[in-house]
Amino acid sequence: xxxxxxxxxxxxxxxxxxxxxxxxxxxxxxxxxxxxxxxxxxxxxxxxxxxxxxxxxxxxxxxxxxxxxxxxxxxxxxxxxxxxxxxxxxxxxxxxxxxxxxxxxxxxxxxxxxxxxxxxxxxxxxxxxxxxxxxxxxxxxxxxxxxxxxxxxxxxxxxxxxxxxxxxxxxxxxxxxxxxxxxxxxxxxxxxxxxxxxxxxxxxxxxxxxxxxxxxxxxxxxxxxxxxxxxxxxxxxxxxxxxxxxxxxxxxxxxxxxxxxxxxxxxxxxxxxxxxxxxxxxxxxxxxxxxxxxxxxxxxxxxxxxxxxxxxxxxxxxxxxxxxxxxxxxxxxxxxxxxxxxxxxxxxxxxxxxxxxxxxxxxxxxxxxxxxxxxxxxxxxxxxxxxxxxxxxxxxxxxxxxxxxxxxxxxxxxxxxxxxxxxxxx
Ligand code: GDP
Ligand code: IMO
Ligand code: MG
Numbered sequence: 149x150x151x152x153x154x155x156x157x158x159x160x161x162x163x164x165x166x167x168x169x170x171x172x173x174x175x176x177x178x179x180x181x182x183x184x185x186x187x188x189x190x191x192x193x194x195x196x197x198x199x200x201x202x203x204x205x206x207x208x209x210x211x212x213x214x215x216x217x218x219x220x221x222x223x224x225x226x227x228x229x230x231x232x233x234x235x236x237x238x239x240x241x242x243x244x245x246x247x248x249x250x251x252x253x254x255x256x257x258x259x260x261x262x263x264x265x266x267x268x269x270x271x272x273x274x275x276x277x278x279x280x281x282x283x284x285x286x287x288x289x290x291x292x293x294x295x296x297x298x299x300x301x302x303x304x305x306x307x308x309x310x311x312x313x314x315x316x317x318x319x320x321x322x323x324x325x326x327x328x329x330x331x332x333x334x335x336x337x338x339x340x341x342x343x344x345x346x347x348x349x350x351x352x353x354x355x356x357x358x359x360x361x362x363x364x365x366x367x368x369x370x371x372x373x374x375x376x377x378x379x380x381x382x383x384x385x386x387x388x389x390x391x392x393x394x395x396x397x398x399x400x401x402x403x404x405x406x407x408x409x410x411x412x413x414x415x416x417x418x419x420x421x422x423x424x425x426x427x428x429x430x431x432x433x434x435x436x437x438x439x440x441x442x443x444x445x446x447x448x449x450x451x452x453x454x455x456x457x458x459x460x461x462x463x464x465x466x467x468x469x470x471x472x473x474x475x476x477x478x479x480x481x482x483x484x485x486x487x488x489x490x491x492x493x494x495x496x497x498x499x500x501x502x503x504x505x506x507x508x509x510x511x512x513x514x515x516x517x518x519x520x521x522x523x524x525x526x527x528x529x530x531x532x533x534x535x536x537x538x539x540x541x542x543x544x545x546x547x548x549x550x551x552x553x554x555x556x557x558x559x560x561x562x563x564x565x566x567x568x569x570x571x572x573x574x
Pocket of ligand 1: 156166188441445478560
């Protein structure tokens with residue numbers, strides 16, 4: 149298999165986990181390159197559900213090398229819990245999992261800062277409160293602590309002392325919060341360091357050597373394009389580059405090593421947290437789709453906001469990521485609808501916009517321009533081939549291809565591995 153980047157092409161939760169699990173069968177390495185345990189990637193095998201937050205979703209395949217790249221932020225407790233869970237299911241981790249020693253570590257002060265900021269009414273993002281934003285902020289301000297530093301007790305002590313002095317002042321002055329004791333965090337994190345040391349590696353070298361040896365790599369994006377820190381619906385975004393370029397910076401693999409980018413979209417749209425969402429349903433349809441699609445966050449359990457497919461944002465994602473192929477998931481969720489809408493533009497102050505705007509107030513106050521399709525009113529969850537789909541479902545997919553200017557290479561019609569219509573060659 150070639151080297152493929154998988155990205156979410158909407159606001160996350162597109163079903164990337166399922167697609168990674170399927171493509172992992174043919175890959176040698178599966179690599180997470182950004183985000184942290186804000187991600188929740190679901191894989192369902194014979195009715196058993198696995199939700200991965202930090203471990204690559206290919207971990208269930210025997211003999212695959214799974215890597216957490218330098219661009220990921222790691223909450224060591226969450227990682228160790230996940231490793232213990234996967235191991236309890238009889239899956240071998242030792243020798244199959246490598247963690248970049250350059251990845252940044254999430255500390256309790258990051259999580260608390262995330263929560264305290266979210267308490268403010270103004271500026272609430274609706275984060276997962278996992279400390280992701282504050283950890284990336286420390287990385288960029290060059291005060292972050294990386295995996296390798298947990299192994300050098302003296303340097304770790306010094307860095308943590310400096311950081312805590314600053315953080316505790318902020319907690320006290322801005323929030324009237326008493327902050328953290330040095331000893332507790334220091335001892336806890338030295339313990340985590342001892343436990344994760346065996347997985348730590350120079351993963352940049354590991355991956356580049358693998359490429360030299362003609363091994364194939366599957367890059368597992370987390371979140372989604374519209375949550376990208378640079379290109380998403382800022383400030384209602386996450387704090388990393390969830391777009392395809394992040395695969396290079398987040399692993400140390402050069403862009404000329406990437407053969408293909410696959411974008412995953414739901415057959416409709418969802419988002420969790422605050423921020424503009426032009427095609428969001430009214431309350432009635434919201435409930436229908438949320439129930440049928442089980443649209444509750446895999447990480448926080450929050451109800452997801454649901455809406456019609458937005459071809460403007462999806463086409464923007466195709467352009468931004470250089471998407472070669474599209475995977476449409478959850479087509480089955482639309483099975484019972486008589487009419488299905490697709491947003492093809494935004495109307496704002498009498499003008500129609502067909503391209504994604506950089507001005508977020510336009511996105512917030514515009515009206516979606518819809519094209520309506522006839523529903524298919526049939527159960528697609530058991531269908532195995534494209535030709536076996538009802539005519540109106542085929543028309544819907546063909547219309548998406550025309551609007552997005554990209555080929556739909558797979559269609560998912562249920563959460564199980566086997567519920568997939570595969571039109572990929574090779
Ligand atoms: P990810 O974050 O992109 O990996 O997506 P999530 O795992 O957060 O959310 C996708 C949800 O949809 C999970 O519960 C999956 O089991 C489920 N799912 C994936 N593909 C399909 C599909 O084609 N149909 C249905 N009904 N559910 C799906
Ligand atoms: P996967 O990988 C959907 C959203 C949060 C919030 C915003 C910022 O499962 O698709 P953060 O905690 O990252 O600072 O929150 O981003 N968000 C996600 N939404 N899927 C995800 O991951 C998400 N990860 C973060 O809800 O709106
Ligand atoms: Mg998810």
